[in-house]
Amino acid sequence: MPRHRPRTTRAALATSVALATTLALGACGSGGTSGGGGAGESAGDGALEVLASFYPLQFVAERVGGDRVEVSNLTPPAAEPHDLELSPAQARSIGTADLVVYQSGFQAAVDEAVDAREPAHLVDATEAAGLEEHPGESSATTDDTADEHADDSHASDTHDHSSDGGLDPHFWLDPTRLIPVAEEVAAELSEVDPDGADEYAANLADLTADLTALDDEFTQGLASCTSPYLVTSHEAFGYLAERYGLEQIGITGIDPEAEPSPARLREVADIIRDHGVSTIFFETLTSPKVTQTLAQDVGVQAAVLDPLEGLSDGGGDYLDVMRANLEALRTGLVCA
Structure with a gap:
């Protein structure tokens, strides 16, 4: 063929x-x-x-x-x-x-x-x-919390859903x-x-x-942000994070339908508090309930970030949605 x-x-x-x-x-x-x-x-x-x-x-x-x-x-x-x-x-x-x-x-x-x-x-x-397998992976997760997460009975639901043998x-x-x-x-x-x-x-x-x-717009727009930690409902933004010097922290892994374990929720909440994260991003096409609940629990904002797997009616094209994402990131990460 x-x-x-x-x-x-x-x-x-x-x-x-x-x-x-x-x-x-x-x-x-x-x-x-x-x-x-x-x-x-x-x-x-x-x-x-x-x-x-x-x-x-x-x-x-x-x-x-x-x-x-x-x-x-x-x-x-x-x-x-x-x-x-x-x-x-x-x-x-x-x-x-x-x-x-x-x-x-x-x-x-x-x-x-x-x-x-x-x-x-x-x-x-x-x-x-x-x-790649893990673009934009955050170093904020310590070995201890990673071990705790690995021991949790639901840990496999959060990080092993990348396609084609582990590729994001x-x-x-x-x-x-x-x-x-x-x-x-x-x-x-x-x-x-x-x-x-x-x-x-x-x-x-x-x-x-x-x-x-x-x-170029993303490079300039995200060059100076208060926080580099991009906390998302699932790990869809690794390539964006890698390209623009951010660190992705996903509540769940690649699979948008996976349910996070209690250990992972505690881990992400600790990262948010320890690093002064002000916004958690949820997505279109999937339920925002877990993300919004976590944001409320830790006292931060929740905002939309579009993974662009599909296009909503009236949403413009790829370039329009990406520019809307840039504005959401600049606001949520407090960029100068």
């Missing part, structure tokens, strides 16, 4: 990107935000049919593909992508789409369909993004890690549709400029 393109394709794409960058930096990105969940429908007007397995990959595919593609999101809006189940039509469409963009190890149903249908053109974000899947919360995924998408689209290679290269350069600018 062809999953890697030849070096000549990469080289040609790099040349096209270099030629297009000057023009593209001043241009607007192409492609709108699809409603999602409509996989299996045929692309119209001769556009390539692209399937994305969840929202951040949809965003990349739309921006790189522009008007030459029609992108369908396998995960419906406001749905939890971890729990995705595919309809028979969606599973079939994986074998017939012009390009499938997914993340192996993140959504079991998509992995199974990819293995069964063997799409001719495939981009795997797990390979492109350089996933939430790479897209570091915008720079979306760039190599976008490069793979542009290369694969150029292979499917050589006539559109220059357009894909220009769109890629434009998206790269937007993501680089967003990265």
Whole structure:
């Protein structure tokens, strides 16, 4: 099953990107935000049919593909992508789409369909993004509290739910890690549709400029904060923390549905008190009850931080939500 393109394709794409960058930096990105969940429908007007397995990959595919593609999101809006189940039509469409963009190890149903249908053109974000096991892990947890947590009968519910053999899947919360995924998408689209290679290269350069600018905004915005401790309802923000010099402290681990043990709740409460943390962040798409209760118990604020696994109606696009996250972080971490 062809999953890697030849070096000549990469080289040609790099040349096209270099030629297009000057023009593209001043241009607007192409492609709108699809409603999602409509996989299996045929692309119209001769556009390539692209399937994305969840929202951040949809965003990349739309921006790189522009008007030459029609992108369908396998995960419906406001749905939890971890729990995705595919309809028979969606599973079939994986074998017939012009390009499938997914993340192996993140959504079991998509992995199974990819293995069964063997799409001719495939981009795997797990390979492109350089996933890690524990990005942004906090040093605030002492060996003693870690031992106490390990001995608790429910400890396994909080820290062992990363995908693909222990890798944290939430790479897209570091915008720079979306760039190599976008490069793979542009290369694969150029292979499917050589006539559109220059357009894909220009769109890629434009998206790269937007993501680089967003990265600069986060770097400057989080450069001077009263607290580096990013306390979250679950450990979805490790790549963001690692990129911008923060330390993530998750009430639970990678699995957003896991219940924290009493030992872990005590541990996080102690960290909040000892380090003067003023805000705990909870997420969209999951219940905030545990986070809000803990915040009330220790006398701090609770605020929303969006992990961007899905996109709410009227919520803008990836760039808009990330900028809203930046403002929430600057307020919650008391940044100058």
